[in-house]
Amino acid sequence: MVLEPYHTFSGLYLVAAMALQFLWSFILAILDLYALLIKRGLNNSVLLSLFVVGDWVTATLSLAAACSAAGVTVLLYNDLSYCDQIHCHRYQLSAAMAFLSWLLVGISSLLTFWLLASE
Numbered sequence: 001m002v003l004e005p006y007h008t009f010s011g012l013y014l015v016a017a018m019a020l021q022f023l024w025s026f027i028l029a030i031l032d033l034y035a036l037l038i039k040r041g042l043n044n045s046v047l048l049s050l051f052v053v054g055d056w057v058t059a060t061l062s063l064a065a066a067c068s069a070a071g072v073t074v075l076l077y078n079d080l081s082y083c084d085q086i087h088c089h090r091y092q093l094s095a096a097m098a099f100l101s102w103l104l105v106g107i108s109s110l111l112t113f114w115l116l117a118s119e
Contacts, residue, residue, distance in 0.1 A: 011069070011072075011091075011094075013064075013065050013068055014065040014066070014068065014069045014094060014095075014098055016065075017058075017061040017062050017064070017065035017098075018062070018065065018098065018101065020058060020061060021058045021061070021062055021101060021105065024054055024055075024058050028051070028054075043119070045116065045119055048112065048115060048116040048119065049116060051112050051116075052109060052112050052113050052116050055105060055108055055109030055112055056109050058105055059102060059105040059106050059109050062098060062101055062102040062105055063102045063106075065098055066095055066098035066099045066101075066102050069091060069094055069095040069098055070095040070099070072091065073088060073091040073092050073095055076088060076091070077092075
């Protein structure tokens with residue numbers, strides 16, 4: 001069928017965006033652990049600006065990937081009734097988890113922006 005490249009691209013984009021999100025979160029966790037080990041806060045405004053920009057970029061990519069996966073899922077499930085041959089439940093679950101991830105990253109980026117603005 002003609003849709004094969006679209007849902008493959010959507011799936012690969014979702015995996016790439018979530019891998020970038022994982023890498024960004026892992027780097028921030030390491031920085032937080034380092035700050036705890038040296039018993040100092042990360043109150044540098046340049047560093048907070050970097051965190052805000054990084055969170056906003058990963059949040060935007062996560063939202064775009066979640067919307068792409070959800071769009072392909074709706075197209076395959078509702079419009080084409082093509083779900084017998086494709087694992088639609090996995091697509092639906094991955095889109096739901098991507099939206100949940102985006103929501104949490106969005107909250108994190110807003111809190112980081114608030115920390116930057118209150119400094």
